[in-house]
Amino acid sequence: METKAATSIFESLSSSWRLEAFRLLVKQGPEGMVAGDIASALDIAPSSLSFHLKALTHAGMVTVEQEGRFQRYRANIPLMLDLIAYLTEECCSGNPGKCVDLRAASSCADALLPPISPK
Amino acid sequence: METKAATSIFESLSSSWRLEAFRLLVKQGPEGMVAGDIASALDIAPSSLSFHLKALTHAGMVTVEQEGRFQRYRANIPLMLDLIAYLTEECCSGNPGKCVDLRAASSCADALLPPISPK
DNA sequence: GCATCGTTTCTATAATTGTTGAATAGTTGT
DNA sequence: ACAACTATTCAACAATTATAGAAACGATGC
Numbered sequence: 001m002e003t004k005a006a007t008s009i010f011e012s013l014s015s016s017w018r019l020e021a022f023r024l025l026v027k028q029g030p031e032g033m034v035a036g037d038i039a040s041a042l043d044i045a046p047s048s049l050s051f052h053l054k055a056l057t058h059a060g061m062v063t064v065e066q067e068g069r070f071q072r073y074r075a076n077i078p079l080m081l082d083l084i085a086y087l088t089e090e091c092c093s094g095n096p097g098k099c100v101d102l103r104a105a106s107s108c109a110d111a112l113l114p115p116i117s118p119k
Numbered sequence: 120m121e122t123k124a125a126t127s128i129f130e131s132l133s134s135s136w137r138l139e140a141f142r143l144l145v146k147q148g149p150e151g152m153v154a155g156d157i158a159s160a161l162d163i164a165p166s167s168l169s170f171h172l173k174a175l176t177h178a179g180m181v182t183v184e185q186e187g188r189f190q191r192y193r194a195n196i197p198l199m200l201d202l203i204a205y206l207t208e209e210c211c212s213g214n215p216g217k218c219v220d221l222r223a224a225s226s227c228a229d230a231l232l233p234p235i236s237p238k
Numbered sequence: 239g240c241a242t243c244g245t246t247t248c249t250a251t252a253a254t255t256g257t258t259g260a261a262t263a264g265t266t267g268t
Numbered sequence: 269a270c271a272a273c274t275a276t277t278c279a280a281c282a283a284t285t286a287t288a289g290a291a292a293c294g295a296t297g298c
Contacts, residue, residue, distance in 0.1 A: 003135055011133035015256085019126050029211030035275060048257065050276050069265045069274050077210065084203050091196065092148030101149075134286085154245060167287065169246050174285095188244050188295045 001086040005060070009083055012059035017044055018052045022061055025075035032074035034067065120205040124179070128202055131178035136163055137171045141180055144194035151193035153186065 013019050020042055025033060033041075039049045053073060056062040060079050065072045092098040132138050139161055144152060152160075158168045172192060175181040179198050184191045 003138060007133055007135050007138050010129045010138065014126055014130035014133045016122055016126050017256095019122060019129065023206075023209075026207070027209045027212050036273095039275095045258070046275065047259075047277080051256075054276085066264090071275065080206065084206070087142075087145070087199060087203070090142075090146045093146055098148040136286095155243095158245095164288065165245065166247080166289075170286075173246085185295090190245065 001082055006083060006086055008059045009061055009079070012056045012061050015052065015055075017042065017048070018056055021049070021052060021073075022056060022075060025062055025073055026077065026080070028075070030074065032065075032072045034070040034072050036070070038073065120201055125202060125205055127178045128180055128198070131175045131180050134171065134174075136161065136167070137175055140168070140171060140192075141175060141194060144181055144192055145196065145199070147194070149193065151184075151191045153189040153191050155189070157192065 013022060021038055024038060024041060035046070035049065035053065038053075039046050042049065044052075053062065053064070057064055057073075061076050062073050063076055065074070132141060140157055143157060143160060154165070154168065154172065157172070158165050161168065163171075172181065172183070176183055176192075180195050181192050182195055184193070
């Protein structure tokens with residue numbers, strides 16, 4: 001992943017509306033949600049939601065598919081995982097020992113970083 | 120993690136300067152880097168870097184410690200991992216089957232999400 | 239104490255982002 | 269073709285964010 005793509009994604013998650021919408025879609029899984037239902041769930045003006053969904057779509061974090069007169073949105077989980085990989089890659093320059101203490105301090109601990117191994 | 124804290128973090132990673140600085144610090148590990156070295160590495164004006172490091176510090180993604188006349192910055196790895204946990208929690212409402220295909224599509228695959236288990 | 243070094247803060251300006259309501263466009267059912 | 273429904277686009281305005289250079293601040297060494 002390039003820096004530009006990553007900043008675009010982070011920017012897309014940097015507003016409350018957009019983060020809440022994305023998390024809602026992550027929770028919803030492959031089923032996704034149509035725009036109107038998202039607007040209802042978040043209690044946001046349709047035009048405002050459209051603005052934010054467009055930002056998420058442009059960043060690639062959500063996909064949209066027409067479904068009759070509805071627009072169905074879905075979270076792009078693979079991209080989310082790629083972003084996580086981008087953020088954590090080269091952690092401590094791949095030096096095993098340096099990371100362990102830092103990992104232990106997280107509430108989610110080891111599950112979220114690739115297994116410790118020499119570079 | 121609350122939404123507000125998460126958006127603050129995403130916002131702090133949404134500029135190229137800040138993302139590059141943070142990744143540099145992640146790579147550097149516990150050793151961290153002093154402000155001047157970061158500025159040199161990124162080729163950015165000191166006052167501009169200070170502005171961006173302040174944003175990262177305010178979001179909690181980096182810590183700063185005085186070291187003689189230098190300021191040493193370090194990435195907050197545990198918070199990074201907490202952020203990842205926040206982003207991935209409740210994925211597909213904890214419904215095992217729905218996630219597998221999505222996970223497989225990522226270049227980093229299964230390592231990055233908590234093990235699949237019923238809610 | 240004074241000059242120097244590393245860094246931050248201040249000031250002004252430029253650029254970007256978010257909000258709202260009205261208008262527009264596409265889809266469906268009659 | 270028409271009216272109803274879903275959603276996006278547009279336009280104007282308000283608010284926020286980024287930049288660069290100058291000034292200020294704290295720490296160090298002579």
